[in-house]
Amino acid sequence: MRNEINRPPMAVILAAGVGSRLSPLSDKCPKSLLSVGGSVVLERMIRNCLSCGMSQFVLVLGHRAEExxxxVDKTFRGIRVTYVINERYRDTNTGYSLMLASAAVGTSEFVKLDADVVFDVKILRQLLDTDLPNLLCVDRNNAVGTDDVKVIVDEEMKVLEVGKSGDAKLALGRSIGIEKISAKTGPLLFKELAGMMGDYAHLQDPAETAYARLVDNGTVFRALDITGMNWVEIDTAEDFAAANAAFGTPVTTVSRGQQRAIDEAKEKVVTPT
Structure with missing residues (x-):
């Protein structure tokens, strides 16, 4: 029973979108298969998950799903992955894609990741090492724009509002598209999404809209401050260039023990004066 309790969350990766704002880069290649710093974006994400002990994956696909x-099948032989197809990917958003993952996730705790986010594995380690359930990774220093998901919190980092319509001046920062959802909250979230997606007006809602509705109904979400750690959401050619500047080397799968040894070795290096 203890192993069940301590089992790492499942990774739910939403990779159904077209990525039209990245054209022409995305004209002949899915956005998640573009290469950043010598590694494919999706490969970076999966290797980061593996480095944190996560071994179960649900990939929600749509545009160029077979590619x-x-x-994934060629690069990661033997991992446990379930593919879910969003046939309506052209007229839906991450809320609809996440809803489709319900059966594959069941009642498991999971981490939801938008497939267009390139991030330092330290962000995921911090998310998993925090015992609190229902966490949204939030960056305070990244400029908050009109189209960004804004997170407003109280003094205890409890989420009061989350969504694109929030007041940027009141926001702690912007959500980066990576969240941890508890086993208790998951079924409530999927029920909320199913209700929303029954209305055509909500088909384009992002997953965060459902989080906001749960918050309004009393479910507790908290913000995890990841300010200072590297991450880039790739929506445009400028974002793609920024990702390559921030992540200049290929990714590898590194266990916690290996990472600890690397960090300790760095600390022992004497900086010349």
Whole structure:
């Protein structure tokens, strides 16, 4: 029973979108299969998950789904991955894609990741090492724009509001598209999403809209401050260039023990004066 309690969360990766704002880069290649710093974006994400002990994956696919599936199957032989297809990817958003993952997730705790986010594995380690349930990774220093998901919190980092319509001046910062959802909250979230997606007006809602509705109904979400750690959401050619500047080397799968040894070795290096 103890192993069940301590089992790492499942990774739910939403990779159904077209990525039209990245054209022409995305014209012949899915956004998640673009290469950043010598590694494919999706490969970076999966290796980061593996480095943190996560071994179960749900990939929600749509645009160029077969290409993405073939890449994952070839690159990561033997991992436990369930593919879910969003046939309506052209007229839906991450809320609809996440809803489709319900059956594959069941009642498991999971981490939801938008497939267009390139991030330092330290962000995921911190998310998993925090015992609190229902966490949104939030960056305080990244400029908050009109189209960004804004997170407003109280003094205890409890989420009061989350969504694109929030007041940027009141926001702690912007959500980066990575969240941990508890086993208790998951079924409530999927029920909320199913209700929303029954209305055509909500088909384009992002997953965060459902978080906001749960918050309004009393479910506790908290913000995890990841300010200072590297991450880039790739929506445009400028974002793609920024990601390559921030992540200049290929990713590898590194266990916690290996990372600890690397960090300790760095600390022993004497900086010349």
């Amino acid at each position: 993405i599936k073939q890449f």
